[in-house]
Amino acid sequence: MPERNVMSYNILIGGYIQNGELGAAIEVFKEMGRRNSATWNAVITGLIKSEFNGEALRLFTKMHGNGFLPDAYTLGSVLRGCAGLRDLIKGTQVHGYAIRSGLEMDLVVGSSTAHMYMRCGILSEGQRVIQSMPVHNVVACNTLIAGLVQNGCATGALDQYYIMKIAGFQPDKITFVSVISSCSELSTLGQGQQIHAEVIKAGAMSVAAVISSLISMYSRCGCLDDAVRVFGERGRAEDDLVLFSSMIAAYGFHGKGEEAIELFNRMERDRLEANEVTFLSLLYSCSHCGLKDKGLEFFDMMVKKYGIEPHVKHCTCVVDLLGRAGCLDEAEAFIRSMPVEPDAITWKTLLSACKIHKNTDMAKRIVEEILKIDPQDSASYVLLSNTQACAERWQDVSDVRRKMRERMVKKEPGISWFELRNQVHHFIMGDKSHPNSEDIDSYLQELMAELKSLGYAPDIGAVLHDMDVEEKGIQLDTPQ
DNA sequence: GTAGGGTTAG
Incomplete structure (x- = not known):
């Protein structure tokens, strides 16, 4: 076979791979008596684009051999x-x-x-x-x-975004997706x-992808109306499905379960086929809106009608659904019989339900x-x-604290922040460092009094014991 | 003819 061939x-x-016909590309590859580097590269790249990463790496070894x-x-x-x-060793x-062959840079x-x-x-x-x-380019910046x-490190991402623009690079759609996600992580609406x-x-x-991240950003920043507006103004996006998934989650985040379900029904009417993320959004919405039976129905529908294999994330949503509704035994039984291996988040979801429903025995086991x-x-x-504090088991509380000290486990103090006129104000528990600290405190007390007058009863049992040694330390160390 | 970055859920 001459080189020309x-x-x-x-x-x-190359043509087959461009059209997504990986099988045909591999057929041609197998038939070829002679190959060059470009042949191997094309097939390896094709495999990776279709997420056959392990197969691609095996072919790479073969190429080298x-x-x-x-x-x-x-x-x-x-x-x-x-x-x-996520193979750090091979990577x-x-x-x-790359270093040895001089291609690192x-x-x-x-x-x-x-x-x-x-x-x-x-x-x-x-x-x-x-x-x-x-030398850098826009892809290096995006990476x-x-x-x-x-x-x-969302703050670092936004800093890097401004550095990139100062350096003269024009952000593209991928830059936008990342920085909009950073804003939703930080809730910096402005x-x-x-x-x-x-x-x-x-x-x-x-x-x-850009519209999707905007819907999610507005929703998480508390502006459901803006999320709805962005969703409504979407043009003829080629990938409507992601937008519906984002919008369903946005409704769920704001406690609007009925709207989330209505949107899903609209998808079915329009014959827009839901995927695994759509169902994740839907299950999330049901569990956050107290729609236990609806949620279980959707889980069943996902498996039976849509033939989607449940992922651990779907199962965790079901645990949340059952747990929040107070069906703790059912939730635990579900985890122990789930089709996929539960992860730490699955158990933590149940643990948090144990706290809400004050089931200390189950909490210990979980x-x-x-x-x-x-x-x-x-x-x-x-x-x-x-959880023990809620049940007033003070001996158990101090046992847990002792175990943490013995095992050198440290709790990071919680922090909250919000943005006002382009400035971010942040607060650690018990923090008095804010210049308007006194005014803020007295206003908070006013608000609390108003809440109580409206019938709100704070969960003192947990709050009093939420402050642990590290947090107390920070409170004392904070400059006045 | 072959190359890199992103998406929604948690």
């Missing part, structure tokens, strides 16, 4: 595969290969390396790789911004509105399950201690 086969493979040296194309794809599998090996290889580290939760290494690159927000305006100016309002999965989970110890 290899090239025409490669064109054929056949004497073909990986180039920047290969490494970029393979690193993306490692990121998809680090590929990074090592290549724009694509560098971004892919950083993305791999950040997907595996190693934010600092990802930041280091991006910052050591001599860093997305990595920051996905690793819980900043979110400003970015919304930038999205309009940049002409990115037809991108479903905490043991959580600590099997995550022994350093401070929130579970605190939740257990609060």
Whole structure:
């Protein structure tokens, strides 16, 4: 087979992959007597684009074994595969290969390396790789911004967004999705509105992912009306399904279960086929709106009518549904017979229901399950201690606290914040550092008096014992 | 002919 023919086969493979016909591409690949690096790269990339990451990595090993040296194309794809599998060990090996072959600083290889580290939760290494690159482009900036927000550093992501603009890069749809998510994480409505305006100016309002993140941002910032407006003004987005899923969740977040269900019914009428995320939004809405039976009905419908295999997240929603409704035994039985392995969040969902319904015996048992999965989970110890406090079992409360000290488990103090006229004001429990602290406190007392006059009874049992050693320390250390 | 970043739920 002459080299000229290899090239025409490669064109054929490329075309199949572009059309999503991976099977046909692999058929051609198998038939080829001679291949070059581009042949291997095309198939490896095709596999990774369809999320066959493990298969792609095996083919990469085979490529290497056949004497073909990986180039920047290969490494970029393979690193993306490692990121998809969250395989830090393989990812680090590929990074090592990139360094030895002098491709580490290549724009694509560098971004892919950083993305791999950040997907595996190693934010600092990802930041280091991006910052050591001599040249940047919009993709390198996006990699860093997305990595920051996905690793819980939304403030850092927004800082990086302003740095990127100062450096002269034009944000694109992917930048917008990441920074809008950052705003919803931080509930900084003003900043979110400003970015919304930038999205309009940049002409990115037809991108479903962007609209979706705007709906979610407005909803989480407390502006359901704006979320509804963005949803209503959506043009002919190519991917309507994501928008419906976001909007259902937004209604659920605001306690509007009826509206969430109505939207789902509208999807069925319009023959827009719900997917696993739609059902997640729907189950979430039912559990947050006290619609237990409806929720169970939807779970059943998802499996039987739509043929969607339940994911652990769906099951956790069902646990929440049962738990909030007070069906604790049913919830525990559900977890123990679920089709997928429960994770720490599943158990924590039940634990929080134990606190609401003051079931201390079950709480003890559930905490043991959580600590099997995550022994350093401070929130579970605190939740257990609060459950005991609600039931006025003070001896058990101090036992839990003692265990935490013995196991060196530290609880991060809670923090809350809000944005006012482009300024973020934040408060730690017992914090007196805010310049208007006294005024705020006296207004809070007024509000509390008004609440009580309207019949509100605070849950003192839990509140008094919510303050633990670390939080007290911070309260005392805070400058006046 | 082959390369990198994002989405909704929790």
